[in-house]
Amino acid sequence: xxxxxxxxxxxxxxxxxxxxxxxxxxxxxxxxxxxxxxxxxxxxxxxxxxxxxxxxxxxxxxxxxxxxxxxxxxxxxxxxxxxxxxxxxxxxxxxxxxxxxxxxxxxxxxxxxxxxxxxxxxxxxxxxxxxxxxxxxxxxxxxxxxxxxxxxxxxxxxxxxxxxxxxxxxxxxxxxxxxxxxxxxxxxxxxxxxxxxxxxxxxxxxxxxxxxxxxxxxxxxxxxxxxxxxxxxxxxx
Amino acid sequence: xxxxxxxxxxxxxxxxxxxxxxxxxxxxxxxxxxxxxxxxxxxxxxxxxxxxxxxxxxxxxxxxxxxxxxxxxxxxxxxxxxxxxxxxxxxxxxxxxxxxxxxxxxxxxxxxxxxxxxxxxxxxxxxxxxxxxxxxxxxxxxxxxxxxxxxxxx
Numbered sequence: 001x002x003x004x005x006x007x008x009x010x011x012x013x014x015x016x017x018x019x020x021x022x023x024x025x026x027x028x029x030x031x032x033x034x035x036x037x038x039x040x041x042x043x044x045x046x047x048x049x050x051x052x053x054x055x056x057x058x059x060x061x062x063x064x065x066x067x068x069x070x071x072x073x074x075x076x077x078x079x080x081x082x083x084x085x086x087x088x089x090x091x092x093x094x095x096x097x098x099x100x101x102x103x104x105x106x107x108x109x110x111x112x113x114x115x116x117x118x119x120x121x122x123x124x125x126x127x128x129x130x131x132x133x134x135x136x137x138x139x140x141x142x143x144x145x146x147x148x149x150x151x152x153x154x155x156x157x158x159x160x161x162x163x164x165x166x167x168x169x170x171x172x173x174x175x176x177x178x179x180x181x182x183x184x185x186x187x188x189x190x191x192x193x194x195x196x197x198x199x200x201x202x203x204x205x206x207x208x209x210x211x212x213x214x215x216x217x218x219x220x221x222x223x224x225x226x227x228x229x230x231x232x233x234x235x236x237x
Numbered sequence: 238x239x240x241x242x243x244x245x246x247x248x249x250x251x252x253x254x255x256x257x258x259x260x261x262x263x264x265x266x267x268x269x270x271x272x273x274x275x276x277x278x279x280x281x282x283x284x285x286x287x288x289x290x291x292x293x294x295x296x297x298x299x300x301x302x303x304x305x306x307x308x309x310x311x312x313x314x315x316x317x318x319x320x321x322x323x324x325x326x327x328x329x330x331x332x333x334x335x336x337x338x339x340x341x342x343x344x345x346x347x348x349x350x351x352x353x354x355x356x357x358x359x360x361x362x363x364x365x366x367x368x369x370x371x372x373x374x375x376x377x378x379x380x381x382x383x384x385x386x387x388x389x390x391x
Contacts, residue, residue: 004386126366145381150316151321
């Protein structure tokens with residue numbers, strides 16, 4: 001059973017072949033709850049109230065502090081290339097999307113569902129205990145109706161970064177300019193939290209960002225650069 | 238005391254990661270723990286060519302580069318296909334459409350010995366989901382993912 005709902009402003013597709021209506025609606029509810037807490041668009045969300053100074057970090061919920069601390073840690077870890085601070089506002093929505101996918105993935109496993117595919121706006125977690133269950137396409141930034149690669153997998157997390165869908169929304173937080181070396185960067189490996197953060201970081205860093213991959217054992221990269229070179233850097237792990 | 242120990246342990250682990258980058262066990266779902274501060278710990282501004290990438294042990298794969306000649310629509314008919322099971326990459330293929338024979342020859346000669354050229358079959362085109370830069374609700378309407386969701390929705 002597959003269903004689609006738009007939450008967090010992005011279309012979310014959840015496919016649980018043996019799933020029930022209830023397991024799917026419970027899964028979407030995880031996204032909805034996180035959106036209510038972390039949305040920058042909802043006036044009453046904790047993030048909005050935090051940005052207006054109504055709630056301090058000490059008064060915030062445990063989950064809010066958890067995400068806040070992870071974002072701070074990621075900022076350090078990536079030398080500032082991952083930054084949830086946007087202008088003067090705190091906006092963790094990029095990380096929260098990956099966090100939500102991860103939560104749903106854990107929820108489905110705990111509920112006894114081994115086989116599922118979650119796609120939130122292009123970030124994917126696939127799971128199965130059988131080989132070659134899922135075939136995941138990687139979108140071609142030159143023509144999004146086409147794919148430039150596909151992954152036949154049992155289980156994987158895949159995240160892509162590019163400026164071709166929503167305009168130039170990713171900027172290099174250090175130089176403040178729009179990165180232009182890559183047309184798209186896709187990272188795949190065991191965790192969506194890592195794949196998502198580092199797809200964005202490597203995209204923002206440009207070509208030198210590829211050296212970061214060396215520090216991420218188990219993660220692979222497929223990219224297409226501005227010269228239309230399609231390249232794969234595959235983990236041997 | 239505990240804090241000092243954690244700091245020390247983190248530095249030790251970081252050091253090991255830098256000195257010995259290998260088939261390290263890597264299972265945490267939390268990026269704050271996983272990368273071990275890759276940017277902070279990597280040698281500054283040392284640029285690495287893409288070819289000397291993550292292939293270190295176990296199955297060796299050549300990293301491939303494919304350059305298209307048709308700037309209008311490169312790769313519309315050339316795709317990389319990768320099979321991954323149990324966390325291991327087992328097969329890497331270059332797929333080409335039947336009418337792209339000439340270009341595919343050029344491409345596969347660039348691709349290294351482990352890449353085989355194959356004709357895209359109807360089956361390999363059956364994809365379950367598409368990863369791409371985050372799309373908006375509007376661009377979703379026009380997307381491949383939307384078409385897949387409509388076809389597969391219960």
